[in-house]
Every structure is written in C-alpha cells, then in structure tokens.
Amino acid sequence: MRASHMRLLDEWRADVVDGQNRQYVAYNGKVYDKSLTRTCLGCHGSRQEFCDRCHSYNGVAAPNCWECHNAPPAVRNTP
Amino acid sequence: MKITRKLFLQLSGLSLIAVIARKLVRAPANVAASEAATKSTRWGMAIDLQKCRQKDVCGRCIKACHAAHNVPQITDRAHEIKWVWKQPFEDVFPFAQTQYTRDVFAGAPVLLLCNHCDDPPCQDVCPVGATWRRDDGVVMMDFHRCIGCRYCMAACPYGSRSFNWQDPRPALSQVNSDFPTRTKGVVEKCNFCEERLARKLSPLCVEACEEKALVFGDLEQPDSAIRKTLGSRFALRRKPELGSGPSVYYLT
Numbered sequence: 644m645r646a647s648h649m650r651l652l653d654e655w656r657a658d659v660v661d662g663q664n665r666q667y668v669a670y671n672g673k674v675y676d677k678s679l680t681r682t683c684l685g686c687h688g689s690r691q692e693f694c695d696r697c698h699s700y701n702g703v704a705a706p707n708c709w710e711c712h713n714a715p716p717a718v719r720n721t722p
Numbered sequence: 723m724k725i726t727r728k729l730f731l732q733l734s735g736l737s738l739i740a741v742i743a744r745k746l747v748r749a750p751a752n753v754a755a756s757e758a759a760t761k762s763t764r765w766g767m768a769i770d771l772q773k774c775r776q777k778d779v780c781g782r783c784i785k786a787c788h789a790a791h792n793v794p795q796i797t798d799r800a801h802e803i804k805w806v807w808k809q810p811f812e813d814v815f816p817f818a819q820t821q822y823t824r825d826v827f828a829g830a831p832v833l834l835l836c837n838h839c840d841d842p843p844c845q846d847v848c849p850v851g852a853t854w855r856r857d858d859g860v861v862m863m864d865f866h867r868c869i870g871c872r873y874c875m876a877a878c879p880y881g882s883r884s885f886n887w888q889d890p891r892p893a894l895s896q897v898n899s900d901f902p903t904r905t906k907g908v909v910e911k912c913n914f915c916e917e918r919l920a921r922k923l924s925p926l927c928v929e930a931c932e933e934k935a936l937v938f939g940d941l942e943q944p945d946s947a948i949r950k951t952l953g954s955r956f957a958l959r960r961k962p963e964l965g966s967g968p969s970v971y972y973l974t
Contacts, residue, residue, distance in 0.1 A: 660864045663856070665920055680899065710905040711865060713897055 645697070649706075652679060680712050690714035763858040765914055766941040766969035767928070768951050769833050771811075773935035778831060783927035783936065784808070787912070790926050792903040794893030803884040805912040806835045806927055815972075818958055832972065833936075835927070836861060836882040836912035837960060840967025844874035844883065852909075859941075859969055860914045870907035879961050880968070883911045941969065 644651070655677040658664040667675040676682050687693035690709060698704075725733075787793070787806045796802045808831035812819060819827060838861045845853050845861065852867035853874055875883045889906045897903060901917070904910050915925035923929075928936040939948035948971075957971040 656866060660862070660866070663920065680902075707905070711902040711908075713899040713902065715899070 652708075655679075679708065680714070684715055688715055762942065764941040764969065765838065765859045765919065766939065766948055766971065767835075767914075767925075768937040768948050768957060768971040768973055770933075770935040770937070770973045771830075771832060772973070773933040774833055774931075775830055776933055776935075780932070781808070782930040782932065783833065786926045786930035787915075789896070790898055791901050791913075792890070792894055792898055793910075794890040795895070796888075796890075796893050801887045803886065803890065803910065805884075805910070806833065808832060809834055814960065815958060818974075833927075834880070834882070835970060836914070837880050837966070837968030837970045838912075838914055839969070841965065843877040843879065843964075843966055847873040847877040849873065856916075858919075860916050860919070861911075862913065862916060863909070863911060865902070865904055865908050865910065868908045870909060872909060874909055878911075879964050879966065883909050885909050 655667070659677050665677050667677050669675060678685075684690065684693065694708075784806045788795070791805060793803050793805050811827040811830040811832050812824070814832040814834065838859055839855075840859070842853070842855055842861045845855055848854075849871060850867050850869055852865075852869070853861060853863045855861050870885065872885055875885060886904050886906050886908050890903055891897070894903065915923070915927075918925060924938050925936075928938040937948050937951050939946040941948060941952075943949060951973065952971055955973050957973050959968045959971055962968070
C-alpha cells in the first residue's frame with residue numbers, strides 16, 4: 644500500500660467518476676466503498692498522521708487531494 | 723497424412739468461410755442485445771411552473787442542493803457559483819410569451835439548472851475530456867481533470883456552468899464532508915445528484931420541494947411519473963432550436 648497507494652487512488656477515482664463503479668470487493672469478499680474520505684480516512688482518521696507524515700518526511704509534494712476533498716477534522720498528535 | 727499446398731489452401735478457405743458465417747449468424751443477436759442495453763435509462767426532469775410560483779420566495783430546492791454540494795454563496799455576481807437558481811420568465815423563455823402574458827408573467831421566477839442535454843455542447847468543446855454524457859443522460863464532470871479553460875461556459879447555451887474565481891471554502895458557511903468542495907480555477911455545474919442516483923434516490927431539489935413541483939424520472943420508461951406528466955401536459959424546453967436536446971421540461 645505504501646508503494647502503490649497512488650495507483651489505487653487513481654484507479655478508484657477513474658472507476659467512480661468515469662465508470663460509475665463505486666464498490667470494491669476485496670479478496671476475502673469484503674465490500675468497500677471506493678472513497679478516499681469515507682473508506683481510507685474512515686479508519687486512518689487523520690490526514691496529518693496518515694498522509695502528511697510520510698509525504699513531508701520524504702519531501703514528496705502531495706497531490707492536491709485536500710484542496711477539494713474534505714479531510715476529517717485535525718486531531719491533536721498523541722504524545 | 724501429408725498436407726499438400728492444395729489441401730492447405732482448401733482448409734484455410736473453408737475455415738475463413740466458417741468464421742465469416744459464424745459472425746453473420748451472431749450479428750442479429752448482438753444488435754438485439756445492444757438495443758436492450760440502450761433501452762435502459764434516460765434521466766429527465768419536469769418543472770411545474772405553476773406549482774413553483776405558489777411560493778415565490780421559498781428556494782428550498784436551491785438551499786438543499788447548495789448545502790449538500792458545498793456550493794458557496796458569493797454575493798459578487800461576477801464570481802457567483804450556481805447549480806440551481808432562478809431567473810425571470812422573460813429571460814428564460816423570451817419567445818414563449820405574448821403581449822398579454824407579458825404582464826402576468828413579467829418577473830415570474832423560473833427555476834433553472836443544467837439541462838443534461840442529449841448532445842451537450844459543453845462536452846464537445848472540452849479539450850481535456852473533463853465533461854461527458856453518461857449512458858443514463860447525466861452530463862458528468864470530472865473536477866480532477868478540469869483545467870479551467872472555460873470553453874464549456876462559453877459553449878453552454880443555458881449559462882449552467884460557473885467558474886471558481888476564488889477558493890470557495892472561505893465562502894462556505896458549512897461544509898458537507900460527504901461531498902468534495904471545489905478549488906480555485908475549476909468549472910462546476912449541477913450533476914443531477916448522480917451520487918444520489920447511484921443509491922437509487924431522487925435528486926435533492928426534487929425531494930426538497932414541498933409543492934411537489936419537480937418531477938424526476940426515467941424518460942425511457944413509458945410508465946414513469948415523468949412520462950405520464952409529459953404525456954398529459956404541455957411542456958416547454960429551453961432553446962430546443964439549438965438541437966442540444968435538453969432533458970429538463972417546463973410545464974406551463
């Protein structure tokens with residue numbers, strides 16, 4: 644996931660916007676909503692922890708997902 | 723058995739004929755199948771102007787849509803963003819009035835939204851394929867792809883598209899986290915609530931209307947509510963002479 648999450652996001656985006664295919668069925672039959680904010684960030688509840696931490700450490704300019712998509716409200720870092 | 727040149731040619735000829743014959747046999751079946759597939763859905767809307775006028779200032783549909791889709795309320799008209807809005811009758815249907823109706827309908831508000839055309843001009847001009855007509859008739863936009871050239875705004879004969887001249891977020895009093903906002907430099911318009919259609923729900927404006935002035939449904943189904951309405955009452959479309967084929971009908 645760390646290496647190829649961008650491919651997954653790209654494919655999901657094309658599926659939802661272009662293909663009207665909104666459900667992802669995992670290998671174990673579990674069905675996921677193809678949604679960055681609801682599915683990915685639904686569990687990994689913080690953009691700062693889940694996205695920004697690696698992106699800023701690696702100096703990778705993040706794509707501008709969050710200029711439009713709504714990140715969950717910022718949570719304070721647990722000490 | 724040794725395959726001679728003659729036998730080889732005979733066999734290849736026969737197999738070629740067999741392949742062509744199979745294609746020919748299957749072709750009518752394929753046509754039937756594709757016809758069945760196209761006979762699926764064509765979303766359309768009918769707006770009853772009489773019912774809509776009963777509450778001139780209600781605007782529930784507009785509020786519901788704009789709140790759910792994070793459409794900012796910008797007072798500067800040069801920068802305003804609108805998915806659903808109202809305009810006076812004489813501006814919307816300049817040729818549908820007589821000197822007598824002019825007095826009655828002058829300034830009467832008409833509800834406007836993207837017409838989700840059969841042959842959308844906005845789709846034809848988009849240089850990056852950010853807008854297209856879906857099989858069910860919804861004219862979709864991919865905000866990711868939009869480069870903000872505004873060709874679609876120039877092409878749309880109905881003024882249904884708005885451009886984000888500024889970051890819309892500061893102008894939003896409340897953000898609906900289930901729907902993305904847009905960003906500066908992107909065009910946007912009504913999406914016929916495609917995110918709700920995917921969940922088999924009607925568009926929000928239709929649900930929000932207390933007068934039930936908006937009828938939404940499948941124009942391909944002869945027994946749908948919209949087909950019955952359009953079959954029994956006289957309906958206008960905006961600028962039908964342009965041939966874009968709007969799917970929003972106005973019941974007079």
